[in-house]
Amino acid sequence: MPSLPRMAFGALAALAALSPAVAADTKVFNWTTGWGNYDADGMLERPVITCNGQFPWPDVRVNKGDTVLIYLTNGFNDRNTSLHLHGLFQRGTNQMDGPPGVTQCPIGPGDTFLYNFTVDSNVGTYWYHSHTAGQYQDGFRGVFIIEDDAFPYHYDYDIPLQIGEWYHDTTDVLIPTFMNLYNPTGAEPIPQNFILNSTRNLTWNVEPDKTYLLRLVNTGGFVSQYFWIEDHNMTVVEVDGVYTEQNTTDMIYITTAQRYSVLVHTKNDTSRNFAIMNKVDDTMLDVVPSDLELNSTSYMVYNSSAALPKQNIVQELEFLDDFYLVPYEKQEVLPEPDYTITVDVMMDNLISGVNYAFFNNLTWTSPKVPTLLTVLSAGENATDASIYGSNVNAFVLEKDEVIELVLNNRDTGTHPFHLHGHTFQALVRDREYNADLGEQVHLYNSSDHPAFPEYPMIRDTLYVRPQSNFVIRFKADNPGVWFFHCHIEWHLLQGLAIVLIEDPLGIQQNASQALSDNHRKCCQNLGVPIEGNAAGNSADFFDLAGENVQEKSIPPGFTKKGIVAMFFSCLAGVLGLVTIGVYGLMGMNNAEERVMADFDISPDEVLQEASRDDDNTNHSSVEKEVALETVETKH
């Protein structure tokens, strides 16, 4: 596929505010995946995943209440695929959520999966992406906007803006070197560029004195970015599909998968143009290569005949702390939890030497039967978490319980965590650990923690600071199997995920949750069992023999092998010393001859030496006197 011409930003603007209210509608999309080439940063054309042969993938707009039918055809011939609509609650349609192994069977080559759902409980800015290993970093991603007549603020134009990072290699190249013995620290691959709307140096043509709703979506798979516009402030009005009270700032910090809708009011003056900046949070990079441009500059153009602006440098990165945003519909802190889940995040190596990520020492390992399919086939047993496997990290939640999730991050990195099927209240996002207090990691302490906000911020993707913690609450009012995972794609590959199984009996009882025929067929085509526990055993749900499990841990100290090696080394040493002793104390025949041979001295030399001794008796007597002195002092 030839690369598309750079799309000007303004071309994507839709006159949303002017569009009349429409009745609930059915929107149908036919998408087929494939491969093409694309040059996003003007440096290298690389293979990308295309949609019907096109790249980038389309931005989708639907209205609240619409029914959406997405026919996703796997156009690859060597790999599976899937589609997740990030942030949608999928109430009653859990199997449309997307993550393979969790809510669905993967879609095999040539198969078509129908994602059929109604957007009645979400409004605002969302996005969609493949939930199959690394695919969205190869380009399978787009913005998904649900328009709402009841949007509480005025704006003139609505502009979606994707922010992200760009690699020159495909994940086919990057994953094997990332999940590798020779990457023992789990250092994430370093991107080559940081992009906006699949390009660099984007141009956004603006009109003076207008209010733009900028829908900022981080569709990257790795880094958080700072975003600011020279000499313009931004008023946050929505995060992750949750309208907020207006909050004006100069700079946004946006992690992967987060969304911020901001109002930008343009100036009256059209004499000059301004820089739009996005800058990577370079603390997330393992190394910063000298040729990596950390600041990327795009252009907000009032006047196309005026000069383009230079990059805008700021002295300090003072960004909006999203923790203090207040939802437009204020909601008090949920009551004391019925169930508290505490998870610790860690990165470590397993026996192959590959670095994995863990929640409570478990790295998520795909079960043989996707968890939702186990729920649907397990009957009464569905409420027992053990049938979902020992390596899935499954938690069963009861209907309408208030759930508190305490996350202690023992890792030294910042991680954005995403919960499928819900938004949640952010009650605590603690400070970083303090080395001066002797802290190794700052864990959550339920009896001594920062006060909860009166009206906590609500969103679906929240970052935790390095070696710190966060606490979130939500009500388990959406029966389904919901993935909770780090939205750094590299870390999801390393298994940083848990599975929340919400009201499993409720799922079984709801007819709309029943496996669709199309879904069933996709499973059958790939030979994935549609019934049974995590090991695929449908006769005895408590027999997990043969389930997928993570690699063994590295033993903490000496193993048998090590003890044997140590024993033999010690034995060898002792025997060696004894041998030296025996040899050293043993007499030697013809010692002189042998030593001369050792030193490669010809007998003539010694003979000469000896005869010289005879000649120089005077000379040697001097030496002898000296020798005598030493002998004397010894006595």
Added chain:
Amino acid sequence: MGSSNKVFNVAVFFVVFRECLEAVVIVSVLLSFLKQSIGSQDMAVYKRLRLQVWVGVAAGLVICLAIGGGFIGAYYALDNDIFGSAEDLWEGIFCMIATVMISVMGIAMLRVNKMQAKWRVKIARALVEIPERKRDRFKIGALSRRYAMFLLPFITVLREGLEAVVFVAGAGITTQGSSATAYPLPVVVGLIAGSAVGFVIYYGTSQSSLQVFLVVSTCILYLISAGLFSRGAWYFENYRFNKATGGDASESGDGNGSYNIRKAVYHVNCCNPELDNGWDIFNALLGWQNTGYLSSMLCYNIYWLVLMIVLFLMMFEEKRGHLPFCRSLTLRQLSPSYWIKNKKKNELTARQRHELFEKVEQLEFNDQGMINEQRRVEASS
């Protein structure tokens, strides 16, 4: 680590002490050996050989300070770690060289002392004598024989000194909140402590009987040498792993991922000779590493095995005059250089043997005279 200490950086002390200790053991064993085996017989040769040792030490020190200064200068001025990723490679090579030298030296020391005292002196003299034929003077073999007492201390001090300089510089960079004022004292104290151990070895051993001393000190030398051989293999393994990981592994301390798990026979998350104070002494003397790679463990065991085989063969040959099962074969003949350099010519003919025997008789007479003189002096005093 005592990061807040402004006067005494403990890490620096241990680095200096460890590196010093290894060099000091070797040097003091050599000095003690010279004193015991030659010093009581021929002062001139003894002094000359002793001077060689000290010149070797001094030359090693000067060169390592110069090179080390260059490294540190380059590091701070150019922000360029010259040793950098190749550090482990160099360490490994140095270790292997040192192993070969100590191994050869150890057996030679044992054999030399099996000779009668007067012969030791004769041969020592022949060794240090400059060959009369000019073309022999600069032969590598002749040179290394003549300056053996220079070479081993030189290489040892150079290696240990470089390690110390690089590690001290490294400790300064990596120890959090390290302050320049915390440097000089631990370096000095480390040197003093190391030297003190050397003095104890030297005086302790030079008091004991020659044979016991030799056996004990040769044992120590071979322990060090086996450790060095194993460490050399370890460094090569580490070098390969670090190269493959881009140098990440060495940053991550003792934990998982700091070593190549697939080649490790054992690993303990502690007792790292490069990070944990104290364990570096076991590293210096016995070759301890907190990761035992298959190669390093094998090397350690193979080293001892080969040494034992060689010693057994030597014992057999010394008793029977030939190797087991091969009546006409001696150990020397197994060496390729025996054939290449045609060393056969150096073997004594019957005539030479006879001549030598006569000379020995003469020497006997001379030496007898000397001992008589000695007695006279003792009597008069």
